[in-house]
Amino acid sequence: MTLAPILVALALGQSDPYVRSRVKAGDATTQCLFWTADRIVWNQDAAGNPGTPGDTEFEAIRRSFRSWQDIFEDCGNLTLQEGPLINERKTGYVRNQENHNVVLYRTSDCHATVSADDKCWDDDTCGNQYDCWDDDEGTIAITLTTYDKRSGIIYDSDITFNAARYTFTTVDSPGCFPPVTTNCVSTDVQNAATHEVGHFFGLDHTRAAGSVMFPSASVGETSKRTIDAGSRGFVCSAYAKGGPSQACMHPAISEDLGPKAGCTATGAGAGASLPLLSAWVVARVLRRRREATS
Template sequence: MILTSLLVSLALGQEGSTPYVRSRVAAGNASAQCLYWTVPTITWHNSSVGNPDTALEAQKQREFEAIRASFQSWQRLFVSCGNLRFSEGPLVDDRKVGYELRGDNNRNLVLFRSTRCSDPDVVPASDACWIDDTCGNDYDCWDSDARTIALTLTTYDEKSGIIYDSDIQLNASGFVFTTVDSPQCIPPATGRDNTCVSTDLQNTMTHEIGHLIGLDHVPDDPRSVMFPRAPSGETSKRTIDEGSHQFVCEVYPKGQPSQSCVTPTLDSSGNTTVLGKQSMGCSSSGAGAAWLPSMAGWALLAWRRRRGGARS
């Protein structure tokens, strides 16, 4: 409770703009527990497939480098004032996102999905996975809105808010991910040859890693890496803003435990762990106009969360 009050006063002290917003076990409920990691090291893995749409091996490596650079940007902040670090694990063949309490195959995974589940050639409309919400994993396809650029699926303890697992999916079925610094792609250039910036991979990943460590969107500050808009051609989110830096220092203070928002209560019933899941991502609409300089490519973006069924 003390921390909740502190965060409110900090937010009010920033001349109207919120430095950062924490993700909660109940989405958008400011009195609910926050999400946070307690491990000293978060190990993450790239899928060995890389981007299936990328044919050139050299470009695949550039994409892996862009993902690595995104983690390194956050890592630098953790080194300066935080209590955890990132470690890149080996490439893995695993293509499944999510977490199982008793599973032995849980990893923090970064992967591209290059086909759409909604394509009837990929997933039959009658498949039971639509009811079970498992099509993405079952068919290795993008199961969200076509305009969503990426999704971070986080699994956590409903009571304590402690994060167990977080996986990032990149929507290669709807976006061309590029790694060059400039210029912005102007049609008919698509960025497929990586000679212009379409959807910058590092820009996208830096934002998604913010979700992975427990950040929610900051809707009122376009300077924030957690601002819920990311136009085609944007690279500014490669650089982490002061407010998000503040989050690292305050929520993961160096030499101290990670900070919850509500003091976790001990479960009197003993051994039940209830897992919650949230899926967060930014979606882009109006792609056809996103390249227009007059609009600065500011596609409308939305975020969505999906709460899965709790499991024990």
């Protein structure tokens, strides 16, 4: 008898103005994920995306962070700072080492280059070991967040783009029709990155119309470059200016047992150039990866 109300709650939650990421995805009895550091430094891997003209992809990523930073400056409590370009091809968090919140592009697909019986598939380490995209082939980007599983406090968050499959573009218009080139909008870097940076701060997907956290993106889409009022509301309440970052369960569990790695979010969603593929694509992108990796 308790199942029905829970299902109703989940259905409603999917279209809330914003949904916070939880220690266990979608489980409101577990703590929310949030940063407590005052200042967050993020870096871009110096390789950028070889398929994007010039340095335009670096600038697109900066604009995405900047649009969130503008909200934090207005009503939030975190300071974002871009660090220098670095050479970092690994994502995740390693204890007792310097860790970066890195943005990088994978240009080859592990599914095509790594043997199916390689141990890395079981260990979920193929991406770092072979520098390839090891997640669902239809996903545009992944935000891998490492957090304390009891307190929900975020330690590290890394954004990886699937450049093995998608043509990432940075122009404003027009939308691409085949053939796809970098002179039209195919998979817009800023559009996808603004969504991923939402995950970076602890936002989960919502199906609210117009949300940057809507779980999919179509070819030619640039609407997620602009952060919606609901997602803005998340910053203003979860990270309210002048106060501490807000947990979801009180009293907040402050005991720090050390970080637990987990994937809190998947990509902005796969876009298909052919409408006939859209149903298949939607089904693919709704699969969320959230399993622990350590």
